[in-house]
Amino acid sequence: MSFRRVLFLGVSLLSASSALAATRPAQHPKKEQRHSAPKSLEAHADETIKVSVKRTDFAFQSAQKQPDADTRLTAERLIERGVVTLRDIERVAPNLTIQSINGTASTNFYLRGVGFNDFTQNNIPTVLTYFDDVPFAFSTMASGLMFDLADATVTPGPVGTMHGQSDTGGEVRFRTADPTSTWHYGASEDIASYARSRSEAYVSGPLAKGLDFRLSGQTRQGGGWQTNPLTGAHLGDADSWALRGKLRWRPDSRTTIMLSGHFVQDNSEVVTSVPVDRLIGSQGLPSLGRQQAEWSLRPQFADLIGRPRSLKPSEHNQFWGFDLHIDRDLGFAKITSISAFETERQGEYTDQDGTAASEADTYRTISANAFTQELRLSSSDPSSRLQWVIGAFYQRSRMKQRFMFDYTDYSARGYMMSTNFGMNQESTSEFGHISYRLPHNITLFGGILHEIDDRSLTGLKSEIFGGATHIFQPESTASAQFAGQVGVSWQMLPSTMVYYKLSKGFKPGGFSANNTQIQAQLDPFGPETVLTHEVGFKSDPIPGKLRLNGAAFYNDFHGQQVVGTVMIPNYGPLSEITNVPKSESWGFEGTVEMHPVRHIFVTQNIGWQRGNYQDFPNVNRAATNAYYAKTGVWKAINSDFAGVDNGQPKLTLNGQAEWRQALTDKLGLDIGPDWSYRGSQAIAVGGTGFYRLPPYFLLGAHATLRPASGHWEATVYASNILNRQYFESGGMATTTYFYIPGTPRFIGGRISSNF
Template identity: 75%
Template sequence: MVPVWCAAAQAEPQDVSGAVPGVTPVVVAPAAASGQAGQTQHGGAHNPAHSGARGRAGQRVSGPAARRPVRAKPGPVVARQTTAVDVSARRHDFAYQDAQHIPDATTRITAERLTERGVVTLRGLERVAPNLTIQSINGTASTNFYLRGVGFNDFTQNNMAPVLTYVDDVAFPYSSMTSGMMFDLAGASVTPGPVGTEHGQSDTGGEVHLHTNDPTDTWHFGATQDIASYARSRSEAYVSGPLARGLSFRLAGQTQHGGGWQTNPLNGDHLGDADLWALRGKLRWKPDAHTTILLGGHFTQDNSEVVTAVPVHRLIGTQALPDMASWQQAEWSSRPQFAKLIGRKAGIKPSEHNQFWGADLHIDHDFGPLTLSAISAFETERQGEYTDQDGTALSQADTYRTIDANTFTQELRLHSSNTQDKLQWVVGAHYQRTRMDQRFFFDYTDYRPARGYMMSTTFGLNQESLSEFGHLSYRLPHGVMIWGGLLHERDERSITGLRSQIFGGATQNFHGESTTSDQFAGQVGVSWQMLRHALVYYKMSKGFKPGGFTANNTQIQAQLDPFKPETVLTYEAGFKADPIPDRLRINGAAFYNDFHNQQILGTVLIPNYGPLSEITNAPKSESWGFEGTIEAHPFSHLHLTQNLGWQRGNFQDFPTVNRAKTNAYYAQHGVWKAINDNFGGVDNGQPKLTLNGSAEWRQPLARAYTLEFGPDWQYRGSQAITPGGTGFYRLPPYFLLGAHVSFRSASGRWEATVYARNILNRRFAESGGQATTTYFYIPGEPRFIGGRISCAY
């Protein structure tokens, strides 16, 4: 849903969503860049930190959703930016006014809201969007997305996710590649449901966009320092300005240190300290009034420790689970022999040793009746990741993974330029190529008598995809608009050179497998601007996601059989209304998903070895629900926001191994026997209810200052970590409470904030999973109290 937060006497932020057919776009140029002192989201003057950041917002993108940010168009767009800058004349208490005329369920989030809620990683987005769950995989930098309950758990991260991540219009096929990039942001957006008919690739769950600040035509610089509990420190800085006529740049960076809050009761050691630094640079050139060229590059080095697992149930063996005096305690181990095998120092803690870098080139040229956009990008990752997945001092499931991957993407789009035309259109193509090599090392030395060895699994992945898309919308009389889009995508991928080696034992070599997916996706819809401040819409969308492979801990050739593509037919109806403009906003959408061959992490039993996770297909499943946003400014100074998401779903046909019953049989008889079951009629296990919101009091002080304070909250319902899971197979629900107090100058030059997260110090599980011998939870952060100072000029 459209985000929902209020701001006293603020200037409307630039709409990252683009324009909508039939509605005249209102493009507000940055006040600092234009020499005018507009208001910020918080009621103070315009913050130069974000000046010029939304230069691309005015570009027209065909279709009603127009979700993605696009690069600034020259010519007419520049004219709009220089003529529609009367910020002081038009102020709004709610952000993204133009988006209220766009028939979509996209949540648009301002940079100020991201900062206020402490969103510095992808996982933090679940605090500010409805029906969204983002979880780390075993506490690592890798993430899994669940949007409207659509998602799947892919530890190997070599398959396409149901929810794609974009950074400045560049598709990131593997979300881990975005690590360390959430700084110097201009905003973010979350779009649920099938996508791909207007840009990028088809997907079944939706997409997340991060929008970073662009270069400015006037000089600006700023810095932020954030210090919190457990010696956590986050620092950011940027500088932006012109280099020559038509040429400008922006350079920004961040560092993160400390924050480790887990301790080992066996030796008093602590775990979880961040050690990350990142840089991003952009160079923008406007050789003429019709052309914009933007070259960007980024680099991240992440040597952070990770939160380790806490076991909740022992599946194999008789050793007692660790008895922790506090939920902030955990056990971990690393044997010197294993550290030597993986080439790391003795005593290695659960941690990352990752490097990410990439570059992208955006070219936009306005030909008059149409605009050409070209986006070229190359992204790479080098990961070394150690996790203690059994969560004990024993070496029963200690894991080290290396990933060497790169991806190249190329997108071309032609779209209509004049936003006043009744007919709007876009056509284009998107190409992606990925090369990946992974190696998993496992230390099972203390898992006796079943194993008692160290081993590795090695494989490569080659992937290519090409999609062609088109989208049309037409504005009819009386505020009615119809639209339709079509996408064709062909995806080819193969897994190569897979070898499973037991050190001091046997080595197995497996022959390669390949799979090709060739399908169509599309969308049709109708909307009605029934009143000036009320919009209703209905759409039907088909989404498509290619098949792939499960490659972790392979023991038999059958484990490499590819799983099938996933398709979904989604029905969605929604509304957007400002029944009392600048006082009350209510947006909502209801949906129904009809899945075929939904990809899900199931279970396979390897004889004389045990159950292993395997991505498989549920032939038939469904989900349904709704999400809503209420934004209220009932009287002066008080601003309320509430996001709500509710969803239900079940498998209608899902034959698989019942892991719980299979484990129970082994515990009783000491023999592995697959207990097959069909989970038809079983709940899909995703959280049924998610809530997040805030209440803020904004008080001007003596004209020169502003004081803002208030609580924020987040709730997530119970979630299964295995199909049909009950008891310890489910993550418990949780409720978290936070608060902040901010004091800032009316000029927007500086700001000081004191904040608290998880004030009640609630114990909760952020995610969970299963290792060889135990089921575990990944605990969430305890109470953090911190302060933040920022300045911008």
């Protein structure tokens, strides 16, 4: 604790700043030039008025001519909506669900209903996360990096023909604030209910001619709102800190070299599950209040995993990495090289049965790293009719995992055991994309990608302490496929563009490796491919007053990767990632931005999707569990889920409204509500009843004072104002099905300074 506070205090003494303050002066060269003028303070005040007291224009105007369904978010919008973790992004984009795995730092993505629950996190995510053009092979590596941001972009649908790595679901890209050629610094403090605090800071400026730096940091503390009714213990406090440094060198007017590095230490407690149904056994489930949870840790299990006997469900994670960006303007083209190395060291304890008994207590350790290298050549004149990019991408990852389980109070097992394995992965891809603007504002575009992926599972051992040990044979899988895209866009009016594109996406196969009992469980699942039709439009029918963007899509899947069920004789059903031979989904998303009258600004996102399996024979978990409850015998009840809904939320809504008022010549006020809705979601194939998470609606609000000088900002806010009980995700342990509850009402305040 003292080491973290010393580090953060050091950054603060350098007058480091908030992410909000960082993005305004830092990101635009023209603004930097204004800051270097003799009247820099006046220039700073002028540009801050534009984005605070007098904000009337919609952001990302140039993107209105790009044929995509991306959701683009400014740093200011992210801060207004309280986006401080990766999971919070689902509150500001349509058709996006990001869920914690069992309340932990690991996350699963579903975009347009495309995604799967990968508890072991040893496979390529269906939706990739990028920070500064660096893809994270394992989503947990992105933990703790959501500070000092410049902007964010959510891209739905197949990707990979223009940069980075191929995927079928899409990507979420974050851009962090860059160094500045003039001095800027500041800090922010956010304090809220349950003793939650979030502190951020940064400093940025020149070190020498052509050499600039940026140093930023964040700490998060408190906020735990769960209690154990049996012991009175408190659970859920954050305890993390992070640092990021960037060094930019411009040796000449055509070359930029950026070296970045980050370090995250996360010892936060996790949210513990609430059991909703007992699958095995006759013991009653605990009767819990909405902010209560039960957990336990046997001394014997604590000694086995080498952690304190007082350990609560929590993380003990360390993430660090660095990347080197080199950009060179060759005149006829621009060459870009991105080299990155990312690591994670994770220790995670969860009580998955959600009771005081030791029926599914789990401790997991992960040691992983990933090296990526991207090299691309692209056109350098944005005004040219011909735009193109060609490139190659390489990834190498290594992972070792160990799961420790305490089943002592589970009568069918009554032991402690471990499963450990290693995974080696390597992939290469080549890609290219081209577009050409014809007369009459018609643009044709297309791209192609070829990817080869090899991965192997090694050294898998399952050991029952005091019992049998099973050593499994290694397995490997390889895949090589083409993906691509063709389309056309038409700028039919100066303010309106329409487009159509056909995309083929590819995602390699992999392994399910959790709680392995028989060799057949290690059979790899195959690649996933999707053919996506998308038609959309972007329009500013009343510039500065009304913006309408929308897209409709149809996904034709082959080998869609989902979590199905496998029956282990005399053991029970276990989750296993498998391929659906044939499935489909369709839907639409849209964004409306309005400034109908003076002072009022409204943003509304809407996402709707449907999907079903067209051919999917698998174990029917609900029927199998019902048969066991009746007979006490595990017997696989198989079903063909053809025609069954894919279980993803059909409707997602989120938005906000603001009243923006200049109180004086030097002070403005923003005030208004925000809201989000997510429909019900299945946690098992074909799930109904408790196998589905209930829908929920959340309401929040904020009020912000902004001076024209831009030197400070003060906000009061509330989230989940109605104090609704809702559940973010769910799953199953050995004996119970459980939900992960969402946060109760939080009321807080935030103040930031900026110079």
